[in-house]
Amino acid sequence: MADSLKQYKPKKESLARHIRKNWRLYLFALIPIIYYVVFRYLPMAGNVIAFRKYRAGGPLFGVEWSGFKYFKQFIRDQSFWRAFRNTLSLNITYLAFRFPATLIFALLLNEIKNVHWKKFVQTVSYLPHFISMVIIAGMVRELLSTTGPINSLIVSMGGEPIQFIAKPDWFPTIFVGSGLWQGLGWGTILYLAAIAGISPDLYEAAEIDGANHFQRVWHITIPSILPTITTVLILDIGGLVGSGGSFEKVFLLYSPLTYETSDVVSTYVYRMGIGSGNYSYATAVGLFEGIINLVLLTIANIVSKKVTNSGIF
Amino acid sequence: MAKKKEDMYIPRRIHVSAAYRTFTVFNTILMIVISAVTLYPFLYLVAQSFSSERAIVAGEVGIIPVDFNVTTYVSIFKKGEFFHFYGNTIIYSVVGTFLSLLMSSMLAYPLSKKELRLNKFIGPFVIFTMYFGGGMIPNFVLMTKLGLRDTVASFILPGLIGTYYVILMKSFFQSIPRELEEAGQIDGLTQIGVFFRIVLPLSKAIIATMTLFYMVGYWNNWFNAFLYLDTREKWPVAYHLKQIISGTQTSNDPGATADAAQISANIKSCSMVLTAAPLICIYPFIQKYFVQGMMLGGVKE
Numbered sequence: 001m002a003d004s005l006k007q008y009k010p011k012k013e014s015l016a017r018h019i020r021k022n023w024r025l026y027l028f029a030l031i032p033i034i035y036y037v038v039f040r041y042l043p044m045a046g047n048v049i050a051f052r053k054y055r056a057g058g059p060l061f062g063v064e065w066s067g068f069k070y071f072k073q074f075i076r077d078q079s080f081w082r083a084f085r086n087t088l089s090l091n092i093t094y095l096a097f098r099f100p101a102t103l104i105f106a107l108l109l110n111e112i113k114n115v116h117w118k119k120f121v122q123t124v125s126y127l128p129h130f131i132s133m134v135i136i137a138g139m140v141r142e143l144l145s146t147t148g149p150i151n152s153l154i155v156s157m158g159g160e161p162i163q164f165i166a167k168p169d170w171f172p173t174i175f176v177g178s179g180l181w182q183g184l185g186w187g188t189i190l191y192l193a194a195i196a197g198i199s200p201d202l203y204e205a206a207e208i209d210g211a212n213h214f215q216r217v218w219h220i221t222i223p224s225i226l227p228t229i230t231t232v233l234i235l236d237i238g239g240l241v242g243s244g245g246s247f248e249k250v251f252l253l254y255s256p257l258t259y260e261t262s263d264v265v266s267t268y269v270y271r272m273g274i275g276s277g278n279y280s281y282a283t284a285v286g287l288f289e290g291i292i293n294l295v296l297l298t299i300a301n302i303v304s305k306k307v308t309n310s311g312i313f
Numbered sequence: 314m315a316k317k318k319e320d321m322y323i324p325r326r327i328h329v330s331a332a333y334r335t336f337t338v339f340n341t342i343l344m345i346v347i348s349a350v351t352l353y354p355f356l357y358l359v360a361q362s363f364s365s366e367r368a369i370v371a372g373e374v375g376i377i378p379v380d381f382n383v384t385t386y387v388s389i390f391k392k393g394e395f396f397h398f399y400g401n402t403i404i405y406s407v408v409g410t411f412l413s414l415l416m417s418s419m420l421a422y423p424l425s426k427k428e429l430r431l432n433k434f435i436g437p438f439v440i441f442t443m444y445f446g447g448g449m450i451p452n453f454v455l456m457t458k459l460g461l462r463d464t465v466a467s468f469i470l471p472g473l474i475g476t477y478y479v480i481l482m483k484s485f486f487q488s489i490p491r492e493l494e495e496a497g498q499i500d501g502l503t504q505i506g507v508f509f510r511i512v513l514p515l516s517k518a519i520i521a522t523m524t525l526f527y528m529v530g531y532w533n534n535w536f537n538a539f540l541y542l543d544t545r546e547k548w549p550v551a552y553h554l555k556q557i558i559s560g561t562q563t564s565n566d567p568g569a570t571a572d573a574a575q576i577s578a579n580i581k582s583c584s585m586v587l588t589a590a591p592l593i594c595i596y597p598f599i600q601k602y603f604v605q606g607m608m609l610g611g612v613k614e
Contacts, residue, residue, distance in 0.1 A: 029419060117344075290446065
C-alpha cells in the first residue's frame with residue numbers, strides 16, 4: 001500500500017530519477033540555457049571590469065583591480081550628469097505625453113462603430129512601430145531639413161527656416177513628437193485587449209439604468225481596465241532612468257551640436273567606451289544605470305503587485 | 314408589433330444621439346487627422362524620391378511627385394550594391410529567424426511542463442535577464458573575445474532568443490490540452506517526438522506570430538552590424554541605409570556628373586523607400602498576427 005502510493009507521487013521521486021525520466025526535455029532546454037549563460041550571464045559577469053582595469057586585447061575580465069576608481073571619476077564628470085539629467089527629463093516628458101495620449105486614443109478607437117474604418121485606423125497607426133529606427137530617423141531628418149515640408153510651411157507663412165536638427169532647444173520636442181508618431185497606435189494594444197475582455201453584460205446593465213455613452217465609459221470601461229492602466233503606468237515609471245530603449249533614436253538623431261539636451265546615458269556609454277576606448281569607465285557608467293534601473297523596476301513591481309495584484313516578475 | 318419594437322429602441326437612440334453624435338463627428342475627424350499625420354511622412358518620402366532636385370530644394374514637394382523622374386532609382390539599380398545588401402538582409406533574417414524559433418521553442422516547451430521540477434530554477438534564471446543585463450560594453454568585449462567580430466554570428470547571436478517571446482510561447486504551449494500529448498506518448502512517441510509531431514502542428518498561430526516578430530527584428534537591425542560587421546560586403550541593408558542617411562557615404566559616380574545633383578538630392582529618400590517597401594507592402598496582411606501575439610501577452614499579464 002505505502003509502496004504503491006509512493007510510486008504515484010512524483011514529488012517523492014529522487015532528483016536523479018526525475019532527471020533520468022525527463023532527460024530528453026532537459027536536454028532540449030540545455031542548448032538555450034548554454035546560450036543564456038554565454039550571451040546573457042557572461043556579459044553580466046563582465047561588468048566586473050567596472051572595478052578592474054581593462055586593456056583592449058587583454059583578458060575578458062580585465063588585468064588588475066581598481067576598486068571604485070571609475071565610479072569616482074564619472075561621479076565628478078559633468079557630462080555624465082548632463083546625460084543622466086537628459087535621460088530623466090526626456091523620459092519624463094515623453095511619458096507625460098504618451099501615457100494620457102495612448103489611453104485616450106484607445107478609448108476613442110473603441111468608440112468607432114464601423115468595423116472596417118476601425119481596422120483601417122488601427123492598421124495605419126500600428127504601422128510606424130514596425131519601421132526600422134534608421135528609417136524613422138531618416139524621415140525625421142528629411143521632414144525637418146531646411147528645405148523640408150515643415151520649413152516650407154514656415155517660410156510660406158513669412159517665417160525664417162529653422163535648423164531643427166541642430167538646435168538643442170528643439171531636441172526634446174523632436175524626441176517626444178517622433179516617439180508619439182511612432183508609438184501612439186501600438187501603445188493602445190494592451191488597453192484594447194483589456195477593453196475587449198470587459199463583459200458586455202455590464203454595458204447592458206448600465207444602459208438599462210439609463211447611463212449614457214460617456215457615463216458608461218467613465219463608470220465601466222475605465223474602472224474595468226484600471227489594473228492594466230496601473231500596471232502600464234507603474235512599469236513606465238520604473239523604467240524612467242533606463243536609456244537603453246531610446247539609444248537607437250537618440251544615436252541616430254543627435255549630434256555634438258545638441259549634446260546639451262540630447263545626450264543620454266546609453267549614448268554617453270557608447271561614446272566613452274566603444275568610441276574612445278575607455279571600456280572600464282563606460283562599463284561603470286552602464287552598470288550604475290543598470291542597477292538603478294533594476295532597483296526602480298523592482299520597486300515598481302512590488303507597488304504593482306500591491307495595487308493591482310499583477311506584477312511582471 | 315413594429316410600433317412596439319420602435320418604442321423599445323427609440324429611447325435608447327434619442328438618449329445617445331444628442332451629445333454622442335457631435336462626439337462621433339469629432340472622433341471621426343480626429344481619426345482622419347491621426348491617420349493622415351501617420352501616413353504623411355511615408356507619402357512625402359515616396360513623392361520626394363520621384364521628384365526633381367529643383368523641386369526638392371525649392372521645397373515644392375508635397376505628397377505628389379513634382380517633375381516626375383526616376384534618375385536616382387535608376388542609378389541605384391545600375392550600381393546594384395543595394396541589392397547585394399538586400400540579399401544579406403534576407404539571408405540573415407531567414408537564418409536568424411529559423412534559429413531563433415528553434416532555440417526559443419526548445420526553451421519554452423520544457424518550461425511549459427509543470428511537472429519538470431528544475432523549472433523553478435530555469436524560469437527565474439531566464440526571466441532575470443529581462444531586467445538586468447551585461448550592458449553595451451561587456452557585450453561588445455565578449456563578442457570581440459569570442460572572435461566573432463565580423464562574422465554573421467555576431468549579427469544574429471545578440472538577439473537570438475527574446476525572453477519575452479519565450480514567455481509568450483510557454484503560455485501558448487500550456488494552453489494545449491494535455492490529453493493530446495498523453496495520447497502521443499501512449500502511441501510510443503518520446504517527449505521530443507510529442508513536441509514535433511503533436512505540439513508544433515497545433516502551434517501554428519504562435520509560430521506565425523513569433524516568426525514575424527523575429528523577422529522584423531532582424532530585418533530592421535542595424536546596430537549589431539554597426540558594432541560588429543567591419544567588412545562592408547557583409548552589411549545588411551538597414552546599416553547601409555544608416556550610412557547613406559548619416560552622409561558618411563555619398564554615391565558620387567564620377568561618370569554621372571549631370572545626375573550627381575539629382576542623386577544627392579534624393580538618394581536618401583529613394584534608399585528609405587526601397588528598404589521599407591517590402592515590409593510596408595506585406596504589413597497589412599500580416600498585421601493581425603502581430604496583434605494576436607501581443608494580445609496573448611496582454612491577457613497573460
